[in-house]
Each structure stands twice: as structure tokens, then as C-alpha cells.
Amino acid sequence: MTAAHKTVRKNKIGITHSEKIFYFAVNLVLALFFGMILLPLINIVASSFSTADAVGKGKVLLWPVQPTLEGYKAVFTYKGIWRAYGNTIFYTVVGTTMDMAMTLMCAYPLARRNLPLKKPVVMLFMFTMLFSGGMIPSYILMKNLGLLNTVWCLLLPGLISVYNLIVCRTFMQNIPTDIEEAAKIDGCSDIRYFFSMVLPLSTTVMAVLSLYYAVGHWNEYFNPWLYLTNPNLYPLQMILRTILIQNSFDPESVTSEEDILGNKALQDLLKYSLIIVSSAPILMAYPWVKRFFMKGVMLGALKG
Amino acid sequence: MKKLALLLTLVLLCSFCLPAFAEDGGLSEPGVLPIWTGSEPAVIRVLTPDNAKVIWEDNEYTKWIEESCNVKLEFEFLPVENPKDKLSAMAAAGELEKFDVINIQYSLTECGTLDTQYGAIRDVSDFFEEGLAVNCDAAVAAHPEQYLISSITTGEGKIYGIPKIQIAPQNETKYKLWINQGWLENLDIEVPTTTEEFYEMLVRFKEEDANGNGDPNDEIPFITSTGFGGTANKFLTNAFVFEGDGDLFLLDEEGHVTTSYLQDGWFEATEFLKKLCDEGLLSPESFTYNNDALKAVACADEDIVGVVTNSSCAFMGQSDTYPRLRYIPIAPLTGPEGVCYSAYAASSTQTCWMVTAWAKNPELCFRVGDFQFQEEGYLRGRYGIEPDNWMYVEDYLAKYPGQKLELLIAGDHEMKYVMYNDIRDQTVNNLYWYEHMPYYAGDVDFENCYVADDGNGKLQNWDNNGTVRQNTITGYYQAVKPGPDVYVPTLAYSAEELEVLGKYQADLRKYVKEQQTKYIIGDVSDLADKEVFLSKLYNELGLQQVLDIADAAYQRQYAK
Incomplete structure (x- = not known):
């Protein structure tokens, strides 16, 4: 966007000062919401590409730690x-x-x-x-x-x-x-x-x-x-x-306590990989259908 | 055209007759294999929970059964999640008629529902009486203390299938206590063996600079969690009076069922715990922290925790790493009166391999279940195949001379097996059915060995100090488990008894636990006045009714 677009509308009427503040506030709120939705998603993607150890210790934020396909390998061996x-x-x-x-x-x-x-x-x-x-x-x-x-x-x-x-x-x-x-x-x-x-x-x-x-x-x-x-x-x-x-494990049913440990770390990692494996195709389909949503779905009210 | 039609009819007729021809043969004498003597294997249709880690086709365990018994197992599967709900739905819809066997672990109460509500499973007590369960009978004779069959017999004498028991020695004595080894060394303290020594040790942990960082006030002497085997109460209470799990039953001198919280020792133990808490030795957070919270404190870079309780320190991290190896387990303490028990709860038996009411050949199905109830079944079902997954000690030493083996769980059992390549660590395989099988563990878990020294002074296959430490200490706990004169095994109740118990049991357990915790941490509690506590138990919470029922059940099942 160029600066001209920001201050002048399509119909060439200038934007008032108060409107600027209003738009700024709106954008800020929307950006916050966007972040609230996006950040967890990025965290999940990043976690799914990290090692079980890193995930278990909570080291992963927005970028994979020691990037690996461990989780996906584990999922697809089943x-x-x-x-x-x-x-x-x-x-x-x-x-x-x-x-x-x-x-x-x-x-x-x-x-x-x-x-x-x-x-x-x-x-x-x-x-x-x-x-x-x-x-x-x-x-x-x-x-x-x-x-x-x-x-x-x-x-x-x-x-x-x-x-x-x-x-x-x-x-x-x-x-x-x-x-x-x-x-x-x-x-x-x-x-x-x-x-x-x-x-x-x-x-x-x-x-x-x-x-x-x-x-x-x-x-x-x-x-x-x-x-x-x-x-x-x-x-x-x-x-x-x-x-x-x-x-996941039921302590009553494991004989070796080491099972617990091994499972716990892998289980955390698996969770993330599984989310990606199961929702990636749907997520990818979304943008194609999104433009239809813009037109609105009518349940009864007069709109659209 | 007519001839063709005739031929077709003939072929059709033959094809109808074929299965009938395959049904020749009968059953062998009890104890003789193969169980089915026909020329074609008999088909048994099995409903079993699925497992993502098991390849059912070409499965070694299945083949072992099929070849030994001359049967063919045809599976259909319950989902892994909530298989029992699905089973109920199928039972309600009459969909179980298709099956001969339901292979799932069920408690006695759950079996009762399948029987009385849906008439779906067969009472097999007659087969037991006829002596068809050769393996089960042998197992009962070898291990009378495990109450293999009596614990899956209802109050009315019904038995719903072949038992499954997986002895988990570490879990039987899950309330273990771990002490910071470095602190003991820093302060030059012997490992405590009595409650008195334990108390003195905690005092020194608190007052002195146990971790040697120059600050004598940053030590937390004793903190526990609500994790598996986590509470501080159990470990210490057992130095005063035996206390297990669940209803906290034990036997009094006359052999009647009573509870730990009616014994003087229990009140002394509670006072002892209160003293620890009052003097700031036991952190009050112990009763609210979960394992993750405890880990954050006990595994912090600063070495600030002296004593923790947990079934295993596995929650702290990899087995060969610090900070996990900071902590060593200690044997149960002896109390002022010389009492020393471990908080023991026997591995419980459940019913597995149930014969349905519609089974074509119930006796065959039953005997195929019994066939699996032997140590070989457990070795195959839990540990896999010899020699890929385990070996007999003689064979192992012949192959690797010079290695030194030791019992994984300290005790006086004979060394018999060396396990490696644990099948449970492999994601997917076709060796076993994972968990739903009529296990009979026998002594196998006590006869396992690890390589203590491979000739170069190194641990080999159980390549971690943590696990070995864990299992060794389990041996010490097992050694002081309560005998049959004190311990009350799982009780089987009748439907009416269960109804009464249902009213009181949960509230009783909760009340005792709550009041004890409140008392220990210094909140207002009925335990401040013993009379109030007891009158609540008897007058409001139905303790007497519960004890009467439990005692009746005990006398019925176990009294000689």
C-alpha cells in the first residue's frame, strides 16, 4: 500500500484525523486477534518438527528446535x-x-x-x-x-x-x-x-x-x-x-517404569505431528473456499 | 442344459456339505495338545481390542496358539478408545452372537453386567470343576498367594473366563522414597533405617548447608507430589502400621478385616507426619504438587531438594542423567515399635478371554484360553521370541562368556532369563498382542537378569543406572511386603453387597484422606479429636457396614 492510499479514499475524500485513529485501533485489534490465532498454529507446526526431548522440556516457541522429522516418522510407522x-x-x-x-x-x-x-x-x-x-x-x-x-x-x-x-x-x-x-x-x-x-x-x-x-x-x-x-x-x-x-500410558499397566518416560516425551511430540497430519489438508483447502465465505451465508436475515 | 443344471446343483450341494465335513474330530484329553483333533483346524471367532502397535496378520503369538491347538483364530476388532463402551453397545444390539470369544480385560463387576444384563458370556466354573483348566490349576498350585482364580470368582461362585495377571513388582510397592545422595555425603549421614534417624536427617538437611552452596537456608528437606506413588503418607505410615491402597484394609489378630485408620499406629504415623510438617521439614505443597511441579523443584539446576517420594524417578528425566541420579531409593524404615512394611498392593487379576454364550464349542474355546495361561505364553506375549528378544541364562552365558549377570529385582529367585530388544519399545510388530491376553507371569519378572558387568565393568543391555536402581530397590520393598496374616487380597462381592458398598466406599476413602491431609498441614480437621473422627466414621459414613461386608467376603473367599 502506498501512502496515498492511506490518506485518501477511492472517492478522493480525505480521511479525517479521528477516522485515522479509528482505523488504527481497528487494525490493532484485528492484528491482535490474528496473532492469537496464528501464534499457537505456528507453535504447533514448529513443535511438530522438533525433537521429542525439546518438546518435552517446553523449549519450542515459534521455530523448530533441532529440526527433525522424528514425530512424522513415528506417526507414519504405524x-x-x-x-x-x-x-x-x-x-x-x-x-x-x-x-x-x-x-x-x-x-x-x-x-x-x-x-x-x-x-x-x-x-x-x-x-x-x-x-x-x-x-x-x-x-x-x-x-x-x-x-x-x-x-x-x-x-x-x-x-x-x-x-x-x-x-x-x-x-x-x-x-x-x-x-x-x-x-x-x-x-x-x-x-x-x-x-x-x-x-x-x-x-x-x-x-x-x-x-x-x-x-x-x-x-x-x-x-x-x-x-x-x-x-x-x-x-x-x-x-x-x-x-x-x-x-499415552496408564501407570497401572506399565511394567517398566522407563516406558513412562519414553512415552511421555514421544506422546507430546506425537500430539503436534498428529494435529498437522490430520488438519493440513483441510487447512490447505480453506483458502479456496474462503472467497465464498466473504459473500456471507444467509440463515434468514436480509444481507449479502 | 438339464445336465448342466444337475451338475450345478451337485456342486452347490457339495459346497454346502464341505464345512460339515470339516467339522470332524473332537477334543483331546485335558492337557494333551493339540486340543482340537480334527483334520482341519477349528475356527474360533475372537473379538478383541485393536492395537496400533500390533500387526495382526501373520502374528507370532497367534501362530503359536493356532499351531499348538490346531485352531484358526478369526479376529474382529474393538476400537482402542473406549472399547468397553462399544462392547456394551454391541451386547445390547445382540451383535455378540457372531463371536466365540471376547478377549478383553474385564473386572468382575463388568463381567457381571455382560452376564446378567445381556446374557452374553458363559459361566465357565463348570469347566474349572471338571479339571479342564490344566494350566490354570497348575498356576494356582504354584502360586496360592496370588489368588488367581478366587479373585475372579463372584460371590455366587461364577467364573467368567481365564484370568490375566501381570505381576508388576515395581507397581505393587509403588510408594518409594528417594534421598539426595550428595546431601548424605556432604553431611556425612548414614542412610536412615528408622523413623528416628529419618527425622534427624531431615532436621540436619534443614539446618545445615546440605547442598554445599554456602547458604544453609535454601534447602527443602522433604517434598512429594500427588503423582504415581507420590504421597509421603504411605511410606512413613508403614513404619507404624500396614497401609495399602484403596480401602486401606488389613487383618487384625483374629483374622478379621479392619482398616489401617482404626489402628493406634495410624494415629501415631499421622502425628509424626504432622510433626514433620509443623517443623517445616515436609513441605505442605506436597499435597498439591503434581509430578511436573515437583520436577521443576527437584530437578532445578540448584540442588535444593533432599527427599522425594515417587514410584520411580523416571519423571525426572533420562535414566542415566543428572538430576535424576541425584536421588537414591532407600529401603522401608522401621518405626519406634519395630514395624516395617512396604505399602503393598498385589497386582490384581482380571478376567480375560471370555467365552460367549453363543460359542459353537465352548469347551474348546475355554481350553484354548487356558492353553495361553502358562509361563511360555507370558514370555511370548510380553517379551517376544527367543532368542531375538530374550534368552535363557545358560544360553546367554554360553554366547557371551565372562559377563556377570544379576537379578534385576533383588531377591532370592533363580536367575533364568536375560531380556533385551524390548518389544514394547518397537513401534509396530507382529510378535504379540500387546496387552489383552490371558497372561500368567508366574515368576518370570523376578527371574529376569541384567548384565551387571560385561567384562569391562560396564552395564550392558539394561543400559541405565536408573532402571537397575529402580528394580533393585523394588526387591527390598518386596521383601517386607505384608504376609497373608495381615494383607487382604482383592475381595469379590455379590450384587447386593456392592450396592451397599456403593453408598459408602467412595465417601469413606475421601473423608479419611482429606482429614488426614488437613490435619498434617495444620488445617481444621476432625482428627484433632480422635473421638469425633471415629464417630463420624461409624455414625455417618457407614464404616461398620463396609467392614462387615468386607469381612464376610474375606471369610467366604480366603479363610481356611
């Missing part, structure tokens, strides 16, 4: 971690695609003004937000459907998130009806209208919801914990948790 990575990518890609398809198909009719019985249907959806069967009944249901130990038990149960559905419906409701009338006059069918008009106009909400769904699938832990007994289907999070737990 069996099944690559397969789990593959599984997670599969669940995330396929799952998000399916989720989006279902959510859009469901949200569009609900966004139409002329859908009969709209209220009771929405009520039914809302009901599931507040009440669920609980763990054991869900488990029994999955068992009776024959979904246990299949990829479907991770893809089907969360097919539609009602919260996301409502976000999507609200967005679609805001598409002016004039567009539909115009399209209809040009001879557009209902299906064509959905694919050629509604979807392109909903890219913002689609991007955002995809991110929600993708992050959900990426971090999914409880469903695989409950429904899988075959480690070949485990997603990444299951394996990472397993590694972390295996390296």
Missing part, C-alpha cells in the same frame, strides 16, 4: 495409516458429493412457495434436529439394515444435515421469482430451471455447505468408532486417536 488416509479421502469426496446432492434436491422444493404440505415436512426435519434415537437404537438400526462394517455406515447416516438444509433453503428462497417467470417465458422446464438457473445462482451456498460437509466427514470419529469392527475401513481420525492413546 500400520494402516496410509490406507486410513485413502479411506478418509474417499469418505470425504464421496460423502460430500452425496450429501450435497441430497441437500440441494431437498432444499429446492422446500424453497418453493407453492409446495403443498411444506410446513409439516419442515417440522419433521426440525424434529430430527432436536431428537434422535440414541446410540444403541441407532446401532441396532444399522445392524438390521446390514450396514455395519460397510462404507455405507459412514456415508448414509449423515446424508442430510438439517441445519445445512435450512441454510440452503433460505438461500434459494432469496432467488427472485422474476427469474423463474422469465425462464418459463423462454420455455424452460422445471428441471432445466433447477439445473441451469438455481444451481449456478447458488454456487456460494454450495461452496460453503460443501466445506461444512467435507470438514464433518474429515473429522468423523464417532460413527466409525461405533459401526466398524474392521480396521481396513477405519478413517484417519480413528487411527490417529489410536496412536495417541497407545502412546
